[in-house]
Amino acid sequence: MFIQTEATPNPDTLKFLPGKTVLEDGVRDFANAEEGEVSPLATRLFDVQGVARVFLGADFVSVTKTAESDWRHVKTMTLAAIMDHFMSGMPVIDEAADQAAISEEIVYEGDTAEIVEEIKQLIETRVRPAVAQDGGDIVFDRFDPETGVVTLHMRGACAGCPSSTMTLKQGIENMMRHYVPEVTAVEQALG
Helix, strand or coil: CCCEEEECCCCCEEEEECCCCCCCCCCEEECCCCHHHHCHHHHHHHCCCCEEEEEECCCCEEEEECCCCCHHHHHHHHHHHHHHHHHHCCCCCCCCCCCCCCCCCCCCCHHHHHHHHHHHHHHHHHHHHHHHCCCEEEEEEEEECCCCEEEEEEEECCCCCCCHHHHHHHHHHHHHHHHCCCCCEEEECCC
8 A cells, every 4th residue: 555645734734645535425623532533543643642633534634743743753653554544444434433513503594694605605616625635624614794704614734734824814815705795804713
């Protein structure tokens, strides 16, 4: 098995491409080992000393190391953990153990619902494909119709990336304000 690696804009995150499907549907972001317990792959990766975050995409795994760790050690051990996982035949997500809390989505009505749908479409068609190339993901959190502020979750390589604020403000915010005039600002969700 040959696993390719790619750098991301976040110097603490590397993107690993195992040449196989990682997730059939959606993405998963594990900010710590406890969250990763539902994934045998994430569990193996968190066992690697220096791994701080794991993000699973359709055909890639993004791993974020701690700031004090060195990629020379973490990369080698991460490659071994990914290879061991895929050779074991274990599932990427243990469906029986996956008791992830489903956050209650805010229900928008009327004009606000239409604005939110436009925002979500822009994120899905223009933002997510671009950041997925860098091993990250950005998802809609909420829209405040009173202030025009859109709040987004940064995941994978985007979480903690030094250029994420610039991406949000100069890239995504400008695009949103251009296509959806009701949007006044874009902010990152905390936590």
